[in-house]
Amino acid sequence: MVKVEFLGPMSYIPSMELEVNTLQELKEVLGKDSALQQWLEISAVAVNDEIVENLSHPLHNGDKIALLPPVCGG
Structure with a gap:
């Protein structure tokens, strides 16, 4: 199993x-919501904790995935 965390404006969604x-x-599963x-x-x-862009990236038991929405600030 992998753990998925939602950050920023999505932090109201439980892990x-x-x-x-x-x-x-993962994208297919989450896309149903x-x-x-x-x-x-x-x-x-x-x-x-490493940014990954390749959707074919393999996931392993115990991996932690974080969804990082764009943010703005100053």
């Missing part, structure tokens, strides 16, 4: 533990 093998599978669909297209993804 999840899911059985997925790649980021593509209409509240998350808009965020999936614009958020960066970190696996074990």
Whole structure:
């Protein structure tokens, strides 16, 4: 299982533990939630605190995935 955390404006969504093998599978599972669909297209993804862009990136038991929405500040 991997743990998925939602940061920033998505932090109201509780963390999840899911059985997925790649980021593509994770995107498909999370995309079923209409509240998350808009965020999936614009958020960066970190696996074990490292930004990953390749959706075929393999996931392993115990990995921590964070969805990082764009932010602005000054």
